Amino acid sequence: xxxxxxxxxxxPARSETHAAGxxxxxxxxxxxxxxxxxxxxxxxxxxxxxxxxxERLTSQRFLDTMEAGGPAHPGFRRAHSKGVCxxxxxxxxxxxxxxxxxxxxxxxxxxxxGRLSIGGGDPQGDDATARVRSxxxxxxxxxxxxxxxxxxxxxxxxxxxPGEFHSQxxxxxxxxxxxxxxxxxxxxxxAAHPRAQAFQAWAxxxxxSDSWANTQYNSVNAFQFVAADGQRRAVRWSMRPQAxxxxxxxxxxxxxxxxxxxxxxxRRLAAGPVRWDMVAMLAAPGDAxxxxxxxxxxxxxxxxxxxxxxxxxxxxxxxxxxxINFDPLVLPAGVEPSxxxxxxxxxxxxxxxxxxxxxxxxxxxxxxxxxxxxxR
Amino acid sequence: MTPSDTxxxxxxxxxxxxxxxxxxxxxxxxxxxxxxxxxxxxGMVASLSGxxxxxxxxxxxxxxxxVLAVLRLGHRLRHAPPPLPASLPRWQHWAAHASHWxxxxxxxxxxxxxxxxxxAAGDPVRMAGDWVLPxxxxxxxxxxxxxxxxxxxxxxxxFATILVHVSAALRHAWVLRDGVFQAMAPVATAVDxxxxxxxLPVLEFAHAVFRDGRNxxxxxxxxxxxxxxxRLRLADGSLSPPVALETxxxxxxxxxxxxxxxxxxxxxxxxxxxFAQLAIHYPGFREDEVVTLCHFDx
Numbered sequence: 001x002x003x004x005x006x007x008x009x010x011x012p013a014r015s016e017t018h019a020a021g022x023x024x025x026x027x028x029x030x031x032x033x034x035x036x037x038x039x040x041x042x043x044x045x046x047x048x049x050x051x052x053x054x055e056r057l058t059s060q061r062f063l064d065t066m067e068a069g070g071p072a073h074p075g076f077r078r079a080h081s082k083g084v085c086x087x088x089x090x091x092x093x094x095x096x097x098x099x100x101x102x103x104x105x106x107x108x109x110x111x112x113x114g115r116l117s118i119g120g121g122d123p124q125g126d127d128a129t130a131r132v133r134s135x136x137x138x139x140x141x142x143x144x145x146x147x148x149x150x151x152x153x154x155x156x157x158x159x160x161x162p163g164e165f166h167s168q169x170x171x172x173x174x175x176x177x178x179x180x181x182x183x184x185x186x187x188x189x190x191a192a193h194p195r196a197q198a199f200q201a202w203a204x205x206x207x208x209s210d211s212w213a214n215t216q217y218n219s220v221n222a223f224q225f226v227a228a229d230g231q232r233r234a235v236r237w238s239m240r241p242q243a244x245x246x247x248x249x250x251x252x253x254x255x256x257x258x259x260x261x262x263x264x265x266x267r268r269l270a271a272g273p274v275r276w277d278m279v280a281m282l283a284a285p286g287d288a289x290x291x292x293x294x295x296x297x298x299x300x301x302x303x304x305x306x307x308x309x310x311x312x313x314x315x316x317x318x319x320x321x322x323x324i325n326f327d328p329l330v331l332p333a334g335v336e337p338s339x340x341x342x343x344x345x346x347x348x349x350x351x352x353x354x355x356x357x358x359x360x361x362x363x364x365x366x367x368x369x370x371x372x373x374x375x376r
Numbered sequence: 377m378t379p380s381d382t383x384x385x386x387x388x389x390x391x392x393x394x395x396x397x398x399x400x401x402x403x404x405x406x407x408x409x410x411x412x413x414x415x416x417x418x419g420m421v422a423s424l425s426g427x428x429x430x431x432x433x434x435x436x437x438x439x440x441x442x443v444l445a446v447l448r449l450g451h452r453l454r455h456a457p458p459p460l461p462a463s464l465p466r467w468q469h470w471a472a473h474a475s476h477w478x479x480x481x482x483x484x485x486x487x488x489x490x491x492x493x494x495x496a497a498g499d500p501v502r503m504a505g506d507w508v509l510p511x512x513x514x515x516x517x518x519x520x521x522x523x524x525x526x527x528x529x530x531x532x533x534x535f536a537t538i539l540v541h542v543s544a545a546l547r548h549a550w551v552l553r554d555g556v557f558q559a560m561a562p563v564a565t566a567v568d569x570x571x572x573x574x575x576l577p578v579l580e581f582a583h584a585v586f587r588d589g590r591n592x593x594x595x596x597x598x599x600x601x602x603x604x605x606x607r608l609r610l611a612d613g614s615l616s617p618p619v620a621l622e623t624x625x626x627x628x629x630x631x632x633x634x635x636x637x638x639x640x641x642x643x644x645x646x647x648x649x650x651f652a653q654l655a656i657h658y659p660g661f662r663e664d665e666v667v668t669l670c671h672f673d674x
Binding site: 049362 | 414415418419420421422423424425426427428497498499500502505506508510511515516517518520521522524525535539542543546547550551
């Protein structure tokens with residue numbers, strides 16, 4: 001009538017699980033199928049992660065190649081390693097608001113944390129010989145929507161794709177035997193890449209300014225501005241200095257000392273904030289939106305969308321910018337990436353570089369990068 | 377565990393032998409989301425081209441998994457899963473429970489680690505548009521490095537656990553055919569007639585003697601009420617083929633001999649005889665309690 005209290009589980013006889021003898025062969029086939037499914041799952045995952053399959057240019061491989069180009073500087077950025085932290089504010093214009101719905105263009109000043117730097121992987125590099133200068137910004141604070149930018153003084157890139165970029169790094173890497181780049185490899189790369197020749201022509205001919213403050217910084221990569229009404233425009237932007245350009249030749253730079261940029265910028269700040277106009281250049285139909293090696297004609301419509309004001313600088317070892325990854329794809333609503341392949345590659349490689357240097361700091365290898373600098 | 381009428385502190389397992397529809401819906405939706413998430417994660421840290429859109433998918437999908445995992449854990453704590461078959465060796469019972477709780481732990485931990493990791497990096501935890509979640513950890517390189525490591529390592533552990541979970545589930549479905557897979561299958565599947573069927577509840581008997589034709593068994597409470605089918609534990613310990621059940625709820629004191637004329641145990645065909653047996657098997661049984669009469673044919 002009633003069921004008894006729960007009894008200990010009864011294990012059925014083996015014949016009950018395998019009712020018929022022929023089922024055993026089926027069972028083995030089923031187990032083989034299950035093994036194959038598990039293996040296929042593991043293989044698909046390993047392929048996705050880039051562990052197996054034909055060698056692909058992953059962010060890891062890209063960064064490994066860059067690191068092989070010079071001595072290791074644990075805790076520092078892999079590129080543009082030398083710089084100072086800066087801070088200030090950004091104020092958008094109504095013209096900017098008309099182009100993009102981004103909060104930064106709302107008209108109220110938004111807090112900015114940033115970094116002025118020179119190109120190259122040496123944290124003690126010589127300002128006098130650094131052809132490339134850079135400005136990185138984070139508009140907006142912690143827990144808020146943010147807009148990060150990483151801009152450079154060159155007007156266009158030498159390469160159009162991550163693959164070309166990688167080849168360029170390899171071609172200019174030091175030969176282990178001599179410790180110097182192989183001139184033949186560098187020449188071969190140049191010969192095969194006309195845009196790299198154009199870049200070299202710019203590097204040779206463009207005048208150098210005497211300050212970070214009167215240098216123009218360009219987004220180089222294109223983005224989409226999306227207005228409140230949904231209208232989209234392809235843009236490249238620049239921070240155009242309000243400070244007048246003053247040229248400085250090689251002799252004067254050498255005389256100024258290896259750290260003249262930071263010293264000069266501090267002197268300038270002592271006299272008041274330094275400002276740039278943010279100028280958006282709007283693409284016309286047919287412009288190379290997705291190719292950062294091809295600048296757009298200078299007669300394209302240009303709109304002043306905001307004003308950047310920097311009023312303080314601190315050494316990067318102890319400044320707020322040290323632990324920021326200036327990933328150009330941290331964007332607010334109203335700004336979207338273009339399909340420029342260099343843009344997504346920058347995002348991927350910056351993230352890996354950031355993870356590596358944070359780990360070096362975490363395990364105590366990054367003392368050089370975090371120790372307060374002696375006052376100059 | 378065998379179906380039993382004894383009252384327990386733990387929530388009751390479903391008499392149908394299957395997870396309830398909400399548990400199954402959560403399982404399969406999250407299975408798809410978590411698998412997609414693991415491949416998105418592995419791909420985006422390697423890819424030079426796909427990272428932006430993969431990352432834009434990864435953050436909101438991770439938070440969605442966190443929300444569903446909390447819901448699911450709450451549901452799981454209120455609704456016991458159907459029991460594993462008694463035929464399963466003890467170590468496999470243990471392995472099943474350990475891997476299930478590991479999966480619960482990881483599907484809660486992974487999104488929290490990701491959220492905390494972005495917080496420690498100082499990165500906005502952007503869901504969509506300008507909707508950014510607040511940071512849940514201080515910005516700190518050492519903390520970020522530790523969280524970044526843990527997020528990756530536990531992600532690989534989660535994928536490995538899922539491979540084991542899927543392999544075990546398929547073994548139940550294709551080799552053991554013991555109803556464990558059917559318990560979570562998105563739709564009810566045909567039961568293998570050759571194998572013990574744990575997807576049907578089992579009626580246990582103190583005295584497994586039966587009449588020809590109609591039989592009645594009386595159970596305390598209402599948990600057998602409405603159960604459409606069951607298997608009978610026979611005197612030799614084996615299980616009968618499935619039998620259809622008809623059930624009716626009655627108050628014990630309203631039962632008369634007419635109601636009990638098909639009681640399978642001759643000793644219980646009078647209210648007094650039935651009460652004596654009920655009092656033995658259900659300590660504290662009272663005449664004003666509700667019982668369920670289950671009728672089946674032999």
